[in-house]
Amino acid sequence: MHQANGPFSGANPFVDLHLDFPVKFGEYVQGGTPWFSSLAQVEEATGGDRRKAFEMSQFHSDRLHALNQLYPKSEELKRIINLYHGKNKQLFQRRAAEYLEEDEEQSLLPQDLNATLYRVIAKAFFPFVVHEHGREISEKLPRMLFALDRAALDSFIDEIFSSGFIDALQRDCLKIYPKIFDAELPLRPALFLDLIKGEESEIVAGRVSSSDFYSFKDLYKDILEVIGRQLVLVSGINNLLHRGDANSFRTIDGGALSSLQKFSEKTLSDKFKYLDDCWYDFSQHVFNLGLRNAVAHNNVLYNQSTQVITYFPDGGRLDNAQGEDLAFLDFMRLLLISFREMHNLHHVIKSLYYYKFLIYDQRPAHEQS
Numbered sequence: 001m002h003q004a005n006g007p008f009s010g011a012n013p014f015v016d017l018h019l020d021f022p023v024k025f026g027e028y029v030q031g032g033t034p035w036f037s038s039l040a041q042v043e044e045a046t047g048g049d050r051r052k053a054f055e056m057s058q059f060h061s062d063r064l065h066a067l068n069q070l071y072p073k074s075e076e077l078k079r080i081i082n083l084y085h086g087k088n089k090q091l092f093q094r095r096a097a098e099y100l101e102e103d104e105e106q107s108l109l110p111q112d113l114n115a116t117l118y119r120v121i122a123k124a125f126f127p128f129v130v131h132e133h134g135r136e137i138s139e140k141l142p143r144m145l146f147a148l149d150r151a152a153l154d155s156f157i158d159e160i161f162s163s164g165f166i167d168a169l170q171r172d173c174l175k176i177y178p179k180i181f182d183a184e185l186p187l188r189p190a191l192f193l194d195l196i197k198g199e200e201s202e203i204v205a206g207r208v209s210s211s212d213f214y215s216f217k218d219l220y221k222d223i224l225e226v227i228g229r230q231l232v233l234v235s236g237i238n239n240l241l242h243r244g245d246a247n248s249f250r251t252i253d254g255g256a257l258s259s260l261q262k263f264s265e266k267t268l269s270d271k272f273k274y275l276d277d278c279w280y281d282f283s284q285h286v287f288n289l290g291l292r293n294a295v296a297h298n299n300v301l302y303n304q305s306t307q308v309i310t311y312f313p314d315g316g317r318l319d320n321a322q323g324e325d326l327a328f329l330d331f332m333r334l335l336l337i338s339f340r341e342m343h344n345l346h347h348v349i350k351s352l353y354y355y356k357f358l359i360y361d362q363r364p365a366h367e368q369s
Contacts, residue, residue, distance in 0.1 A: 044196075045195065045196040056195045057195070059195075060191065060192055060194070060195060063127040063191060064127075064188060064191075066126070066127045067127050067184060067188070070123075070124055070127070070181075071181060071184055073099065073124075074178060074181035074184075076095075076099060077099070077120070077124050077177075077178060077181070078178040079095065080092065080095050080096055080099055080120055081117075081120075081174050081177065081178065083095060083096075084113070084117050084174070085171060085174075089108045089113055090105070090108060092113065092116070093105040093106050093107075093108065093113070093116060096116045096117075096119075096120050099120055099123070099124075100116075100119060100120065100123060109357075110353075110357045111353075111354060111357040111358055114350070114353050114354065114357065118350055121177060121346075124177070125177065125180065125343065127191070128180060128187070128191070128336065128339065128340070128343075129339075129340050129343050129344075130340060133340070133344050134343065134344055134347050137280075137344055137347040137348065137351075138347050138350070138351065141237075141347070141348060141351045142351055142354075142355075144237070144241070144279065145237075145351070145355055148240050148241070149240070149244055152240055152244050152245060152246065153240060153355075154360060155246065156236050156237075156240060156246035157352065157355065157356055157360050158360075159246070159260070160232075160233065160236070160352070161356060165232070166233070166349060166352060166353075169226070169229050169230065169232075169233075169349065170346075170349050170353075172226050172229070173226055173230075173342065173346050173349065176219075176222060176223055176226060176339070176342060179219050179222075180339055182215075182216075182219075183215075183216050183219065183332070183335065186216070186328075186329075186332045187332055187335070187336055189329060189332070190329065190332040190333045190335070190336045191336065193329075193333050212302075212304070213300075213302045213307075213309055213328050213331060214302060216331075216332070216335060217295045217300065218295070219335065220291070220292065220295065220331070220334065220335045220338060221292055221295045221296055223335070223338045223339055223342050224268060224287060224289075224292045224338060226342055227268070227287075227338070227341060227342050227345060228267075228268040228271065229264065230342065230345040230346075230348065230349070231263075231268075231271045231272075231275070232260055232263060232264050233345075233348050233349065233352065234275065234278065234279075234280050234345070234348065235249070235260065235263055235271070235274060235275055236260055237279065237348075238275055238276070238277075238278050238279055238280075241279055242276065242277065246260060247259045247260055249263065249274050250274065250276045252273055252274065257274060268287065268289060268292075269289050280345075280348075282341070283337065283341060287338065287341075288326075288334055289313075290311065290313030290314075290324065291309075291311050291313070291324075291326065291331075291334070293313055294311035294312050294313055295311070299311060299312040299313075300312070301323070302328075307327060307328040307329070308325050308326070308327055308328070309325065309326045309327070309328060309331055310323040310324070310325055310326075311323065311324055311326065312324075
């Protein structure tokens with residue numbers, strides 16, 4: 001067998017694999033492990049502040065440690081979420097208390113069942129989300145609701161609950177959460193990108209070890225579809241704020257939508273047009289609708305060796321449509337940011353449930369819409 005003269009001759013590409021950081025191809029540099037390389041990237045992002053870079057890297061390590069603890073319990077989490085919609089509410093509270101490592105079970109009142117559900121979600125998914133964003137919505141929205149005309153708000157509450165819309169939407173949100181743990185490994189390096197870039201989407205010069213785009217493409221599509229339905233709630237509240245009626249939309253191109261039902265039938269891109277001066281600050285640029293449409297119509301190609309996705313927003317693969325490239329790591333970043341948006345919007349659902357349980361349902365029947 002031929003004995004190498006050094007660690008690597010350079011005849012073959014060097015790849016230093018790592019689960020928690022983006023993998024880069026290139027010339028071997030002794031000591032240039034993914035951890036040290038990532039720390040150098042963070043230091044560059046902080047303008048050379050080594051202390052801050054180390055603190056940020058430690059924050060990333062803490063999230064990964066939490067994932068190591070939470071991932072083995074992902075099947076238990078799925079069972080708890082399924083129990084929430086089951087008939088045995090006491091079993092749900094018991095299993096949730098065990099998951100939360102609490103001695104006492106909560107009551108079976110609807111508001112307490114709701115509170116337990118969201119405490120479980122908060123514990124299970126805090127490594128993936130930005131806590132400050134959710135807290136801001138949870139604190140801001142109740143104040144907004146109390147400032148609205150009561151009769152108009154109650155009419156909106158009656159519409160979304162009596163139709164079953166919000167219950168079905170909550171169920172579909174809850175179906176997404178456990179699937180995030182299925183994508184936990186390739187999401188780890190995507191989480192690292194929190195430290196060196198914002199929410200913008202661009203080709204990232206890195207790879208994710210042993211991961212397949214086809215395993216997660218439908219999850220991205222499903223998240224955007226749920227967000228599209230969550231926008232119905234956002235628009236209803238926005239209409240109440242600006243026009244005093246959840247079904248009253250602004251006029252666009254000489255016409256206006258007549259109801260939330262009509263709004264719900266619009267495409268995701270069109271829905272944003274009707275959110276005038278919106279109370280909710282969307283990160284619209286992370287919604288790659290061209291990619292979403294390509295995935296929905298199977299107009300995508302994936303090169304496993306380069307981990308580059310080529311998608312065709314305007315047509316199929318057999319015509320002359322221009323394809324666009326996206327690195328798999330950047331796709332996982334899009335999936336992560338979209339999940340965060342869905343999670344933030346889930347706080348809207350949570351707040352509306354609390355209003356229903358604690359205020360709307362407590363009024364005499366003749367005072368309700």
